[in-house]
Amino acid sequence: MILMAKLQPLIIIGSALMGILIGKLNPNAAPFAGSLIEVFLMLLLFFVFLGVDIRGIRKSFTNIRFSLAALTINFIWTPVFAFILGRLFMAGRIDMQTGFIMLMVTPCTDWYLIFTGIAGGNVSLGSSLLPLNLILQITLLPVYLLLFMGDAISFSAGTMLTSILLVLVIPLVSANIVKLVVGRLPIQEKFEKAISAWSDGIQLIFLCLAVAAMFTSQGKLILENPGLFAGIFPPLIIFFVVIFILALFTGRLLKLSFQDIIPLIFTSSARNSPVSLAIAAISFPDRPVISLVLVIGPLIELPVLAVDAWILKSRFNRREMVTNKSENN
Numbered sequence: 001m002i003l004m005a006k007l008q009p010l011i012i013i014g015s016a017l018m019g020i021l022i023g024k025l026n027p028n029a030a031p032f033a034g035s036l037i038e039v040f041l042m043l044l045l046f047f048v049f050l051g052v053d054i055r056g057i058r059k060s061f062t063n064i065r066f067s068l069a070a071l072t073i074n075f076i077w078t079p080v081f082a083f084i085l086g087r088l089f090m091a092g093r094i095d096m097q098t099g100f101i102m103l104m105v106t107p108c109t110d111w112y113l114i115f116t117g118i119a120g121g122n123v124s125l126g127s128s129l130l131p132l133n134l135i136l137q138i139t140l141l142p143v144y145l146l147l148f149m150g151d152a153i154s155f156s157a158g159t160m161l162t163s164i165l166l167v168l169v170i171p172l173v174s175a176n177i178v179k180l181v182v183g184r185l186p187i188q189e190k191f192e193k194a195i196s197a198w199s200d201g202i203q204l205i206f207l208c209l210a211v212a213a214m215f216t217s218q219g220k221l222i223l224e225n226p227g228l229f230a231g232i233f234p235p236l237i238i239f240f241v242v243i244f245i246l247a248l249f250t251g252r253l254l255k256l257s258f259q260d261i262i263p264l265i266f267t268s269s270a271r272n273s274p275v276s277l278a279i280a281a282i283s284f285p286d287r288p289v290i291s292l293v294l295v296i297g298p299l300i301e302l303p304v305l306a307v308d309a310w311i312l313k314s315r316f317n318r319r320e321m322v323t324n325k326s327e328n329n
Helices: 002-006 008-025 029-050 054-060 064-089 094-104 111-118 123-127 130-149 158-182 188-224 226-253 258-269 273-283 288-328
Strands: none
Touching: 008 029, 008 188, 008 288, 029 111, 029 158, 029 188, 064 094, 064 130, 064 226, 064 258, 094 130, 094 226, 094 273, 094 288, 111 123, 111 188, 111 258, 111 288, 123 258, 188 226, 188 288, 226 258, 226 288, 258 288, 273 288
């Protein structure tokens, strides 16, 4: 498991490349792979929620400093910053800007919990943002598109609501039913130890399967438009670097614990690209570049998040070693 964690960025990149290769060799696999994305995400989140204490989620709502910091970064700073980056790097390319805005203003409602858990962060605290992120992104996405891209851009928020609820509610309810049933059996202690020992590895497996399915389903578009990757790469990298530093220093300024800073970093960084892609495909069927930007986004985002998780986990482990050494002395 330790080796797998260290190789995590390479494993995820390899999964993306494998997905593109499968899509290239067998174009008929794309529709089937696309139907598996949400399934793998739901299975992945099932194991995430197995390790989350619902009581902890309720308590997380009392952490006003964390919630206000996350919401301010996600719904005030990020939209404005994304608009500026779009204008600087995609001037005159309205479809690319639209896709970029859609990607940036929809904070993730699944990936960030996975990377928070892998990095050793406070998953319960991060989970407390799920309903807030859901409601605000549904409410504000049309506002951002109208504000930044003009009144010619329109779409239905119903697709976003349906997709997010499907991906989140089923794993959450299923995981808590399992915990409720196991809690009444004599195997509860063994079950909890097994989840603690194997959950990270299982999560990484389903994460890689979801990534492979995503790029199998959309790999043809990427291969046919290689120039778009070069166009979106610089602003995305700038965004991830700036947001990592901003969230880290914001957490320190607010005197959050390091475990609480980790979900702040990931909820500020991770974007809701699968849902945005579904909305774009339905709302803008005659403007494929918008969808293509949302396909390329995760190809850059996921390895970056994996690297962030590796950096944060390594730092967390070093802090734990220093703390244990001090206590022993």
